[in-house]
Amino acid sequence: NEIYLHGLEDRHPPFTTDFTALEASARERLEPGPFWYVAGAAGSGATDRANRAAFDRYRLVPRMLTGATGRSLRTTVLGGELPAPVLLAPVGVQSIVHPDGELATARAASALGLPSVLSTASSHTLEEVAEAGGDGPRWFQLYWPNDDDVCASILGRARAAGYSTLVVTLDTWTLAWRPHDLDRAYLPFIRGIGTAIAFSDPAFRAGLAKSPEEDLISAVLRWVPMFTGTDKTWDRLPFLRAHWDGPILLKGIQHADDARRAVNAGMDGIVVSNHGGRQVDGAVAALDALPAIAEAVGDRTEVLFDSGVRTGADVLKALALGAKAVLLGRPYAYGLAHGGEDGVRHVLRGLLADLEITLGLTGHRSPAELSPDDLWRER
Ligand code: FNR
Numbered sequence: 001n002e003i004y005l006h007g008l009e010d011r012h013p014p015f016t017t018d019f020t021a022l023e024a025s026a027r028e029r030l031e032p033g034p035f036w037y038v039a040g041a042a043g044s045g046a047t048d049r050a051n052r053a054a055f056d057r058y059r060l061v062p063r064m065l066t067g068a069t070g071r072s073l074r075t076t077v078l079g080g081e082l083p084a085p086v087l088l089a090p091v092g093v094q095s096i097v098h099p100d101g102e103l104a105t106a107r108a109a110s111a112l113g114l115p116s117v118l119s120t121a122s123s124h125t126l127e128e129v130a131e132a133g134g135d136g137p138r139w140f141q142l143y144w145p146n147d148d149d150v151c152a153s154i155l156g157r158a159r160a161a162g163y164s165t166l167v168v169t170l171d172t173w174t175l176a177w178r179p180h181d182l183d184r185a186y187l188p189f190i191r192g193i194g195t196a197i198a199f200s201d202p203a204f205r206a207g208l209a210k211s212p213e214e215d216l217i218s219a220v221l222r223w224v225p226m227f228t229g230t231d232k233t234w235d236r237l238p239f240l241r242a243h244w245d246g247p248i249l250l251k252g253i254q255h256a257d258d259a260r261r262a263v264n265a266g267m268d269g270i271v272v273s274n275h276g277g278r279q280v281d282g283a284v285a286a287l288d289a290l291p292a293i294a295e296a297v298g299d300r301t302e303v304l305f306d307s308g309v310r311t312g313a314d315v316l317k318a319l320a321l322g323a324k325a326v327l328l329g330r331p332y333a334y335g336l337a338h339g340g341e342d343g344v345r346h347v348l349r350g351l352l353a354d355l356e357i358t359l360g361l362t363g364h365r366s367p368a369e370l371s372p373d374d375l376w377r378e379r
Helices: 002-008 019-029 032-039 046-057 101-112 126-133 148-160 179-183 187-191 216-226 234-242 256-264 286-297 312-320 330-361
Strands: 058-060 075-077 080-082 086-088 116-118 138-142 165-169 248-253 269-272 302-306 325-328 375-377
Touching: 019 032, 019 330, 032 179, 032 187, 032 330, 046 058, 046 286, 058 312, 086 116, 086 330, 101 116, 101 126, 101 330, 116 126, 126 138, 126 148, 138 148, 148 234, 248 256, 256 269, 256 286, 269 286, 286 302, 286 312, 312 325, 312 330, 325 330
Parallel strands: 086 325, 116 138, 138 165, 165 248, 248 269, 269 302, 302 325
Antiparallel strands: 058 375, 075 080
């Protein structure tokens, strides 16, 4: 009704509802540094393009006369009910694109009851973001610090602030070769390195010669080795389990054997993801990695998915290939750039409406009904 009535009243959406146009508009609106921080990818951008191409190779096969009335997007994830199979992916230093950053994102997500996954590289402290999100579901993403005291301290704060679920990102133990950021000397990122969660942390600050306000160089010199490192292996997961009493998911899984290892390590879930093509240039498209992983783990762990989701049809394709829910990255970051909290809400409401309509038009009442039988694949 809202869509038709707004048309009658000649009321237009605040900004475009089309992803490609939204990205183009963000490019006009933002300085090149912030725009490319969001839009950019690793290396030649091959994986970023592959993520989209993989979605395009699958087509939905709509079914008729199924009586898809009374449909609902409600979905059970990790034993809890969500209003839709959609979450907001962790996106770091959001103040680069809008001063309200993660606070705006948490408010918009909370208003719709969708979990927003707060990044360790947040530009507002985890306590501030928790408060902004009110009663909404709170998830926390960990970039795993090399210092166990800092790690335990951050996890303790996240639990105390009411975050229920931990997402541990494994694919970014060093930042990738990202030409767009390199050409701009990572300037927005370094400026944004008021990654408030680390710098507000007592255990992290204890290692700072001076406060970051006094000396940004000293802060960067502490931050980089703290969050960069190759020494983590599967046998370190019990450390996280010991410091987190809620569900734990591993993000960045792209191989079925790693998914099995996650199950064997007792992880509650995985996020099949290549970080939106921002880490390994030439990596397999996330959607192409999904079917084998979903088959390998079955119901033994919760499978979430991200990288390249732009439309309701994309969500349905990922669900049909075995994901329980998807995470969105760049779409809501561009919404944030266009209008803070309202901008994020506009993007999310559009995606949910598209998803709900397309679910019905393909003949389904619930996301749980989707299966590979709903897809046709171009050879
Ligand atoms: C990210 N991503 C990310 N992931 C993470 O675990 N911690 C983080 O701090 C960030 N930061 C971040 C910043 C920006 C600007 C982007 C675009 C992405 C990756 C993110 O969680 C997710 O995996 C991808 O964004 C999904 O791909 P799409 O939807 O952007 O194609």
